[in-house]
Amino acid sequence: MTTETHGTETDGAETERTADAFVGRIFEASTGMLDVMSVYLGDQLGLYRALHGGGRATAGELAAWGRIDQRYAREWLEQQAATGILEVDDVAAPAEERRYRLPDAYVEPLLDLDSPFSIAPLARTVVACAKVMPKLMEAYRTGGGVAWSDYGPDMIEAQGDFNRPWLVGSFGTELLPAIAGIDERLVADPPARVADVACGVGWAAIAIGRAYPKVRVDGFDPDRSSIDLARRNAHDAGLSDRVTFKTSDVANAEAGQYDLAVIIEALHDMTQPVSVLASVRRMLRPDGVALVADEKTEDAFTAPASTTERLAYGFSIFTCLPAAMTVRPTAATGTVLRADVVRRLGTEAGFQSVERLDEPELDMLRFYRMTP
Numbered sequence: 001m002t003t004e005t006h007g008t009e010t011d012g013a014e015t016e017r018t019a020d021a022f023v024g025r026i027f028e029a030s031t032g033m034l035d036v037m038s039v040y041l042g043d044q045l046g047l048y049r050a051l052h053g054g055g056r057a058t059a060g061e062l063a064a065w066g067r068i069d070q071r072y073a074r075e076w077l078e079q080q081a082a083t084g085i086l087e088v089d090d091v092a093a094p095a096e097e098r099r100y101r102l103p104d105a106y107v108e109p110l111l112d113l114d115s116p117f118s119i120a121p122l123a124r125t126v127v128a129c130a131k132v133m134p135k136l137m138e139a140y141r142t143g144g145g146v147a148w149s150d151y152g153p154d155m156i157e158a159q160g161d162f163n164r165p166w167l168v169g170s171f172g173t174e175l176l177p178a179i180a181g182i183d184e185r186l187v188a189d190p191p192a193r194v195a196d197v198a199c200g201v202g203w204a205a206i207a208i209g210r211a212y213p214k215v216r217v218d219g220f221d222p223d224r225s226s227i228d229l230a231r232r233n234a235h236d237a238g239l240s241d242r243v244t245f246k247t248s249d250v251a252n253a254e255a256g257q258y259d260l261a262v263i264i265e266a267l268h269d270m271t272q273p274v275s276v277l278a279s280v281r282r283m284l285r286p287d288g289v290a291l292v293a294d295e296k297t298e299d300a301f302t303a304p305a306s307t308t309e310r311l312a313y314g315f316s317i318f319t320c321l322p323a324a325m326t327v328r329p330t331a332a333t334g335t336v337l338r339a340d341v342v343r344r345l346g347t348e349a350g351f352q353s354v355e356r357l358d359e360p361e362l363d364m365l366r367f368y369r370m371t372p
């Protein structure tokens with residue numbers, strides 16, 4: 001994600017407390033939600049890709065390229081132009097003859113999943129939350145949960161795609177080398193072993209395998225569909241021989257074998273973070289390191305909060321907390337995992353030191369280094 005997208009300003013949260021300002025804010029946000037869902041349609045139906053490939057299109061052409069109904073194509077194109085996403089050649093032309101195009105500047109945000117500007121996955125995660133609303137309502141009433149797998153491919157794939165730009169872009173090549181002690185071990189002999197714990201669809205494991213040609217990486221995640229996709233991603237990257245994945249947590253992982261374990265944006269999702277961290281500590285060699293990336297939270301609760309923290313709370317109420325409420329007992333930390341809580345979890349798991357790293361800096365996540 002780009003810094004421009006997620007500043008630390010409170011933005012819309014700090015509105016004047018009048019009925020007028022509040023109505024305006026929610027009206028604007030609702031229009032924004034409709035934009036988000038329209039982006040989901042364009043993304044998941046392949047309409048943006050069809051427009052990018054085909055150039056200026058009429059409703060009939062887009063319907064044919066995207067294999068969708070022509071009447072829906074026309075309405076979606078009009079909505080996209082009306083909301084300022086697509087450009088239209090001649091607004092005065094008859095509806096069926098009007099031609100629409102995807103502006104060049106929006107190609108990367110909408111179509112390039114490796115780009116730091118990629119934004120379609122965020123829209124997809126928001127829609128994934130909306131899709132499980134009846135289950136969420138039920139969980140809120142009963143104190144139950146909504147399993148991560150219940151959010152389906154929209155959440156599972158889009159979560160991976162959301163972190164993918166920085167993972168494939170700079171994790172292995174810039175961020176890890178900037179953290180003292182890690183790069184030296186990953187380039188040394190005998191070849192290092194790395195664990196990607198809660199690996200999701202595998203981009204961190206793949207990034208490390210690609211940046212360090214000797215290392216072996218094992219990804220662990222209890223979600224089968226994530227592991228299936230992680231395997232496909234590693235295969236497509238030509239790394240299946242050194243980057244492998246297991247549908248399991250790390251409770252029974254080999255002890256004392258790993259030089260590095262990473263947990264990327266997942267500690268706050270765990271029902272038993274202390275026991276997972278204790279397993280990670282056991283997996284590491286005595287001189288190994290655990291690197292945890294989790295939300296870049298404020299040090300204490302604050303309201304109104306920054307855009308980054310608002311986004312984290314938004315996903316907390318719709319995804320991360322409900323997913324962590326599926327099992328009892330549960331730590332149920334919620335997404336907004338503050339630095340003092342990470343320190344406590346690491347210490348309770350038996351790590352000798354838990355260090356908050358403010359460098360290297362990411363827009364939405366912060367690194368913590370834990371040593372056994």
Ligand SMILES: C[S@@+](CC[C@H](N)C(=O)[O-])C[C@H]1O[C@@H](n2cnc3c(N)ncnc32)[C@H](O)[C@@H]1O
Nearest residue numbers: 159160163198199200221223249264266269270
């Ligand atoms: C928000 S996703 C992050 C996935 C990935 N690290 C990424 O950055 O895209 C959280 C992941 O934690 C996994 N998870 C939850 N509890 C776990 C546990 N006890 N052990 C390992 N993984 C777990 C979930 O299945 C899910 O894939």
